[in-house]
Amino acid sequence: MARRVPTGRTLVMTLLAWGVGFVIFFPILWMGLASFKTELEAFATPPSFLFFDWTTENYAAVQGRSDYVHHAVNSVVVAGGSVLIALLIAIPAAWSMAFAPSRHTRDILLWMLSTKMMPPVGVLVPIYLIYRNFGLLDSRIGLVLVLCLGNLPIVVWMLFTYFKEIPKDILEAARMDGATVSKELVYVLTPMAVPGIASTVLLNVILAWNEAFWTLNLSTSEAAPLTVFIASYSSPEGLFWAKLSAASTLAIAPILVLGWFSQRQLVRGLTFGAVK
Amino acid sequence: MGRITLVGVRKSFGATTVIKGADLDIADGSFVVFVGPSGCGKTTLLRLIAGLEDVSAGLILIDGANVVDVPAAKRGLSMVFQSYALYPHMSVRGNIGFGLKMAGLPRDEIKRKVDAAAATLNLTPYLDRKPRELSGGQRQRVAIGRAIVREPKAFLFDEPLSNLDAALRVQMRLEVSKLQRQLGTTAIYVTHDQVEAMTMADRIVVLNAGNVEQYGSPLELYERPANLFVAGFIGSPRMNFIGREAAQRHGAATIGIRPEHLAASRDGEGWEGRVSVAEHLGSDTFLYVDVPQIGSLTARLVGELGLTMGDRVRLRPDPDRIHRFSEDGKAIRP
Numbered sequence: 001m002a003r004r005v006p007t008g009r010t011l012v013m014t015l016l017a018w019g020v021g022f023v024i025f026f027p028i029l030w031m032g033l034a035s036f037k038t039e040l041e042a043f044a045t046p047p048s049f050l051f052f053d054w055t056t057e058n059y060a061a062v063q064g065r066s067d068y069v070h071h072a073v074n075s076v077v078v079a080g081g082s083v084l085i086a087l088l089i090a091i092p093a094a095w096s097m098a099f100a101p102s103r104h105t106r107d108i109l110l111w112m113l114s115t116k117m118m119p120p121v122g123v124l125v126p127i128y129l130i131y132r133n134f135g136l137l138d139s140r141i142g143l144v145l146v147l148c149l150g151n152l153p154i155v156v157w158m159l160f161t162y163f164k165e166i167p168k169d170i171l172e173a174a175r176m177d178g179a180t181v182s183k184e185l186v187y188v189l190t191p192m193a194v195p196g197i198a199s200t201v202l203l204n205v206i207l208a209w210n211e212a213f214w215t216l217n218l219s220t221s222e223a224a225p226l227t228v229f230i231a232s233y234s235s236p237e238g239l240f241w242a243k244l245s246a247a248s249t250l251a252i253a254p255i256l257v258l259g260w261f262s263q264r265q266l267v268r269g270l271t272f273g274a275v276k
Numbered sequence: 277m278g279r280i281t282l283v284g285v286r287k288s289f290g291a292t293t294v295i296k297g298a299d300l301d302i303a304d305g306s307f308v309v310f311v312g313p314s315g316c317g318k319t320t321l322l323r324l325i326a327g328l329e330d331v332s333a334g335l336i337l338i339d340g341a342n343v344v345d346v347p348a349a350k351r352g353l354s355m356v357f358q359s360y361a362l363y364p365h366m367s368v369r370g371n372i373g374f375g376l377k378m379a380g381l382p383r384d385e386i387k388r389k390v391d392a393a394a395a396t397l398n399l400t401p402y403l404d405r406k407p408r409e410l411s412g413g414q415r416q417r418v419a420i421g422r423a424i425v426r427e428p429k430a431f432l433f434d435e436p437l438s439n440l441d442a443a444l445r446v447q448m449r450l451e452v453s454k455l456q457r458q459l460g461t462t463a464i465y466v467t468h469d470q471v472e473a474m475t476m477a478d479r480i481v482v483l484n485a486g487n488v489e490q491y492g493s494p495l496e497l498y499e500r501p502a503n504l505f506v507a508g509f510i511g512s513p514r515m516n517f518i519g520r521e522a523a524q525r526h527g528a529a530t531i532g533i534r535p536e537h538l539a540a541s542r543d544g545e546g547w548e549g550r551v552s553v554a555e556h557l558g559s560d561t562f563l564y565v566d567v568p569q570i571g572s573l574t575a576r577l578v579g580e581l582g583l584t585m586g587d588r589v590r591l592r593p594d595p596d597r598i599h600r601f602s603e604d605g606k607a608i609r610p
Contacts, residue, residue: 167359167361169357169358169359169361170361170362170363170364172328172348172355172357172361173355173357173361173362173363173422174363174374174378175327175328175347175348175349176326176328176348176349176353176354176355176375176432177349177354177374177375177378177422177426178349178350178375178378178379178426179349179374179378180349183378187374188363191365192363192364192365
């Protein structure tokens with residue numbers, strides 16, 4: 001016997017889910033569509049949805065005016081580099097918090113989280129001045145550093161939650177087998193936590209990729225990632241919706257593709273600990 | 277070599293003292309069992325020897341060298357955990373060989389030693405499997421293989437058989453005993469199961485509330501328990517304790533008689549009582565008898581006497597097997 005499906009309820013829920021999904025996705029779709037319109041059509045009221053003269057001239061114009069590849073490479077370096085360095089710091093940190101907690105571990109964890117509650121603009125001036133004095137403005141190293149520090153609390157927290165799930169016995173067994181702490185991290189803890197580390201990397205790469213506040217304020221051209229590339233199209237001499245849309249589409253395309261193929265890890269990463 | 281000596285070892289967690297001063301000398305090659313009720317500190321004591329916990333005071337000597345400040349990785353001991361604690365991402369071969377890899381042995385030597393250990397434990401067909409593809413008993417063998425392959429100074433077992441079913445537990449108990457005698461390596465084994473303790477140990481450490489109550493051979497513990505706790509803990513069914521007049525007649529505050537040292541008859545001498553429950557096991561009969569003035573006594577009789585609930589019975593203790601205890605619970609020796 002096939003299981004009876006309460007068709008009415010399921011239908012409503014499905015339609016509702018698709019509806020919500022569509023509403024959330026709509027701005028991205030609209031941006032994508034606008035990038036294929038002429039500037040005139042992009043402005044038109046009422047706007048045409050699908051029936052307009054499709055054109056790729058915006059992409060050509062964007063490519064002609066600025067160097068997409070240069071910014072994309074910067075984005076990859078900045079997002080990838082900041083997460084990589086954050087991992088190198090966070091794995092040992094989360095290990096010690098999960099397996100060798102002290103009296104203050106809880107406080108440190110909460111303090112780290114609290115730094116994320118502060119509006120970044122509050123420290124813009126001091127950081128800007130420090131960067132200026134150290135010659136870090138508009139440098140990739142500077143951006144990697146600031147994004148790494150910005151995401152570090154999230155990385156530590158996520159890894160801490162994953163590590164908590166790993167039985168302590170197994171690490172102790174490694175110690176009894178003669179493994180030093182560093183070997184224990186490399187040969188036992190890290191391979192066991194690979195799924196968790198993967199979700200952490202993915203989520204934080206996306207966060208770093210999309211980070212606009214620091215990248216816009218601390219870089220202009222040399223180190224400028226894709227966020228700066230987009231922003232350069234909202235210029236004071238008038239908005240060019242179609243070109244802005246084309247630039248934005250180009251900027252989010254890589255991360256959209258990455259996110260699409262790693263949906264499962266991402267969802268797991270975001271809901272981890274909530275359901276067990 | 278693997279002689280382990282504990283001198284005044286104490287351990288506190290915050291304000292709670294878990295080990296209140298343990299002094300033990302464990303001879304090289306002997307099989308010592310730590311036994312006691314849950315929460316008595318036996319696992320903590322093992323973890324202190326392993327180096328997984330730091331002592332609060334005292335010395336731990338391995339072959340005469342104090343290892344209190346030596347990390348677990350460098351003490352040259354190996355441990356079998358209650359949960360097995362296998363590395364889930366490694367094959368059986370990787371699990372058994374991990375310690376050798378950490379020691380930096382060449383690859384062909386690791387392979388040779390792992391193959392030898394696997395052959396001893398009948399694990400050869402499973403060497404390429406992951407732990408999740410093994411049964412409980414096989415996982416247990418892998419955990420033991422991981423311990424023996426390193427040729428440690430001593431094995432530490434933390435209730436290794438408690439996750440196995442009863443039949444497998446008896447079988448593994450024999451195998452562990454046999455293996456230890458074969459290898460001649462010192463072993464310290466923690467259990468709460470007194471049958472495991474009695475059958476496997478050369479010497480038993482009875483622990484209670486962080487104190488070593490007695491350290492001796494299984495028969496010593498059975499025949500000459502040092503105090504009331506040991507007398508009550510070792511032996512099944514439990515020893516009968518009798519106070520008041522009956523004890524004073526023997527010049528003691530309490531006397532103890534094991535159920536197997538009570539003779540029962542329908543008439544004749546002895547304490548008269550009424551059978552409240554009779555358990556017939558075929559080979560033995562356990563009688564629970566209510567004796568006025570004395571309380572409930574347990575008697576273990578060989579064979580069948582045909583006694584059932586409500587029957588009158590007389591119980592007579594074997595006069596040579598009466599254990600006498602003073603006011604403070606210590607055994608009175610003649």
